[in-house]
Amino acid sequence: MGETASPVPVIQVEDIRKTYGHHAALKKVTFRAEAGESIVIFGPNGAGKTTLIKIIATIIRPTAGKVLVNGLDPETDAEAIRRRIGVITHQTFLYGNLTAYENLVFYARLYDVADAETRIREMAEVVGLSTRLEDRVATFSRGMQQRLSIARALLHRPTILLLDEPETGLDQQAITILREAMKLEAGVRRTILMTTHNMERGLEMSDRLLILTRGTICHDCSTAELDVPALREIYETHTGVSA
Numbered sequence: 001m002g003e004t005a006s007p008v009p010v011i012q013v014e015d016i017r018k019t020y021g022h023h024a025a026l027k028k029v030t031f032r033a034e035a036g037e038s039i040v041i042f043g044p045n046g047a048g049k050t051t052l053i054k055i056i057a058t059i060i061r062p063t064a065g066k067v068l069v070n071g072l073d074p075e076t077d078a079e080a081i082r083r084r085i086g087v088i089t090h091q092t093f094l095y096g097n098l099t100a101y102e103n104l105v106f107y108a109r110l111y112d113v114a115d116a117e118t119r120i121r122e123m124a125e126v127v128g129l130s131t132r133l134e135d136r137v138a139t140f141s142r143g144m145q146q147r148l149s150i151a152r153a154l155l156h157r158p159t160i161l162l163l164d165e166p167e168t169g170l171d172q173q174a175i176t177i178l179r180e181a182m183k184l185e186a187g188v189r190r191t192i193l194m195t196t197h198n199m200e201r202g203l204e205m206s207d208r209l210l211i212l213t214r215g216t217i218c219h220d221c222s223t224a225e226l227d228v229p230a231l232r233e234i235y236e237t238h239t240g241v242s243a
Contacts, residue, residue, distance in 0.1 A: 008071045010035050010160060010191040011056060016065035018051050025051045027215040028065070038192040040202040040223070042231075043212035044241045049195040050089075052212070053164045056193065057087050069160065083111055085160040086153035088178075090168035092145045096138035100129055100148050103137060104155060111156035123151035127177050143171045150174075150181055163194035167201070179205065199235070199243060200228050213239045 009032035018026040026048045033039055043049050054060045055067060058078040067074055069081045094103050101120065108116035124130045127147040137145060146166075153161070161182060167175055182192060182205070196202045202209065203223050211219035211234070218238045226234075232243040 009033060010070060012068040014066045016062045019063045024215050029217055031210060031217060033191050033193060035191055036189045037208060038206045039208045040206035041195045041210045041212055042235055044239055047212045048215045049212055050164050053162050057085060057162050058082060084158055085162055086158035087162045088150055088153045088166040089164040092149040094137045094145055094148060099134050099136055101133040104152060107152050107155055113156050119155060123155055126181055127151045143174045146170050147174050147177060150178055154181055157188050159188060159190055161190055161192045165195055199231050211235060211238050
């Protein structure tokens with residue numbers, strides 16, 4: 001009997017490099033994320049975390065190396081990949097001159113969301129914006145705009161979430177909303193890749209961690225047996241930066 005083939009990883013990154021002129025933002029980064037896995041990436045400013053997220057999200061292209069998302073190549077299947085991912089960053093990328101409802105309608109049409117009206121109302125309820133749907137986004141506070149960006153990212157029921165410092169600008173209520181929204185939705189098994197500087201929250205929200213420094217992954221381990229003091233020691237040992 002031959003060996004059973006291992007399932008295709010949800011995210012597969014192989015020897016990724018990204019350079020800007022003479023600066024190497026990423027240097028041969030390799031890792032894989034399995035279905036349902038929640039991974040947090042820690043690293044100092046300038047380590048390459050945002051660049052890595054943008055490459056996986058098909059926002060920018062790597063200089064060299066290979067990325068596959070659900071077995072799809074961003075070079076040829078970028079649109080299909082985008083339909084599978086939700087992206088939440090510290091920048092909301094919302095249209096301030098449109099209402100919250102109009103923003104969600106735009107993205108619902110972009111991703112061919114089934115029963116869009118019901119889904120929009122459902123997600124507005126999840127993020128606590130049901131009574132503000134008809135208000136222009138430009139009138140929203142920073143925290144409210146972040147809540148709306150969470151609703152937008154989850155609108156099309158993505159199976160992959162890419163979160164780049166998503167808690168920046170969020171109040172405690174919005175952070176709780178984000179954590180609840182990240183949980184499994186009926187019929188959706190999500191794989192999560194998140195960058196954050198908050199070690200306590202990163203441990204709470206992940207089952208595996210990567211430490212990225214100077215464009216390379218220098219540590220990869222389970223978070224199951226880790227507490228914050230142990231993580232700080234590992235982080236400082238590998239990065240040379242106090243946490």
